[in-house]
Amino acid sequence: MPVQIIVGAQWGDEGKGKIVDMLAENVDIVARYQGGANAGHTVCIGPKEYILHLIPSGIFHPSITCVIGNGVVIDPAALMSEIDQLGTAGISIDNRLLISHNAHLIMPYHKLLDTIREQAPNRIGTTGRGIGPAYIDKFMRVGIRIVDLLDRDVLARKLRSNIEEKNRILTQVYGETKLDVDSLIAEYQEFDKRIDPYVTDTADYLNTAWKGGRSIIAEGAQGALLDVDHGTYPFVTSSSPTSGGACTGLGIPPTAVSSILGIVKAYSTRVGNGPFPTEQENEVGERLRKSGHEFGATTGRPRRCGWLDMVALRYSMTINGIEQIAITKLDVLDGFDEIRICTGYEANGKRLKTFPTDLQTLARVQPVYESYPGWKQELSGIRDYKDLPANAQRYLETIASLTGIPIRIVSVGPRRDQTILLS
Ligand code: GDP
Ligand code: IMO
Ligand code: MG
Numbered sequence: 001m002p003v004q005i006i007v008g009a010q011w012g013d014e015g016k017g018k019i020v021d022m023l024a025e026n027v028d029i030v031a032r033y034q035g036g037a038n039a040g041h042t043v044c045i046g047p048k049e050y051i052l053h054l055i056p057s058g059i060f061h062p063s064i065t066c067v068i069g070n071g072v073v074i075d076p077a078a079l080m081s082e083i084d085q086l087g088t089a090g091i092s093i094d095n096r097l098l099i100s101h102n103a104h105l106i107m108p109y110h111k112l113l114d115t116i117r118e119q120a121p122n123r124i125g126t127t128g129r130g131i132g133p134a135y136i137d138k139f140m141r142v143g144i145r146i147v148d149l150l151d152r153d154v155l156a157r158k159l160r161s162n163i164e165e166k167n168r169i170l171t172q173v174y175g176e177t178k179l180d181v182d183s184l185i186a187e188y189q190e191f192d193k194r195i196d197p198y199v200t201d202t203a204d205y206l207n208t209a210w211k212g213g214r215s216i217i218a219e220g221a222q223g224a225l226l227d228v229d230h231g232t233y234p235f236v237t238s239s240s241p242t243s244g245g246a247c248t249g250l251g252i253p254p255t256a257v258s259s260i261l262g263i264v265k266a267y268s269t270r271v272g273n274g275p276f277p278t279e280q281e282n283e284v285g286e287r288l289r290k291s292g293h294e295f296g297a298t299t300g301r302p303r304r305c306g307w308l309d310m311v312a313l314r315y316s317m318t319i320n321g322i323e324q325i326a327i328t329k330l331d332v333l334d335g336f337d338e339i340r341i342c343t344g345y346e347a348n349g350k351r352l353k354t355f356p357t358d359l360q361t362l363a364r365v366q367p368v369y370e371s372y373p374g375w376k377q378e379l380s381g382i383r384d385y386k387d388l389p390a391n392a393q394r395y396l397e398t399i400a401s402l403t404g405i406p407i408r409i410v411s412v413g414p415r416r417d418q419t420i421l422l423s
Contacts, residue, residue: 030058040297071249125272203251235274
């Protein structure tokens, strides 16, 4: 069974791009299953850094086919600019990119509504990429899909009815000016010519591929704690980044899935608002942000930083069914005298055994920490587990023992080669 799901186990930005690119060397297909251009997946090849928002992180391997699945919400303007940027960098996507005809489109009014809603006092801190409003329309059953771009009459009819409704909301609820229907129709009809060669029934393609023995990585965006069902609601994204989302987001059955790899950053980060029990709003957080270059790949916002949270991680392992872990950014902890791991939460003087998903409880839990000695050596040049300092090995062994899940990959730098593989 050849489908491996790669999922972010925390609040996103765990280093999925690096790990997917690295593991893609040995597969035939990489497929994104949810989210949109809110994602920013960084892949470093030699001295060059690429940030992918919609195109799967396998694109740098010339023999790989990349699939954007039906669960993704696609901003055609963002996609075209990403294709152009890759082209300028000499990376051709011709005959290597497939886009689901069932994927929904992000329209300018989705981005506008996202931005307007974020002006409210209870803002989520979204990326402003129109993700929530696009998924609202999908589940409201008024969304416009990729397939609609290919039929000018259908596109014009659907856009007209959507824009008329959005204009009523924009003017009457938010006091904004109206969008011009005709110019938007004209603009989006232009995308059909460019998108046409890539559009196909990707569910059929993927099912035929795995049954024919081809190997597939299902690449998640965001992270489990941002999942609309299982994350820290309402401070979540509007899709299903957890492993379950891979099946619905690609149209493949659970029986096709052979393994689930969770990407875990060696500490915690979060962008945007919402509870973050192990956040360090002090010099520790500052140091993690500086050493880890923790600034959003999509929005450039500083990421909130803190210690590794084992309560959240154990929850993530369970809901994703993670069988193997890749630890990333271990090198960022170089030089700390003390490294902490949160091993439990306390609320009202009681120890909590499970991760509370109601906001009120989560917002007031007190993390209980265990302290580990750091290491004074640079890890970025190490390629063999046995060469890691004893305290780094001890930190990794603690994570494996507290989660009960084996660590298979340790990343000590952004480049492909800065990786330690464990048997
Ligand atoms: P993603 O969204 O999960 O793909 O992660 P991002 O690309 O948003 O953020 C991860 C950042 O850490 C990127 O700048 C990567 O180049 C970088 N990175 C990935 N792995 C490592 C690592 O092991 N060490 C260091 N120092 N940086 C890493
Ligand atoms: P990758 O794939 C980190 C966060 C936003 C905000 C919340 C909702 O690079 O890991 P949205 O725009 O999705 O409606 O915002 O989710 N968020 C991410 N945080 N990494 C991401 O993607 C994210 N995508 C969305 O900051 O808190
Ligand atoms: Mg990212």
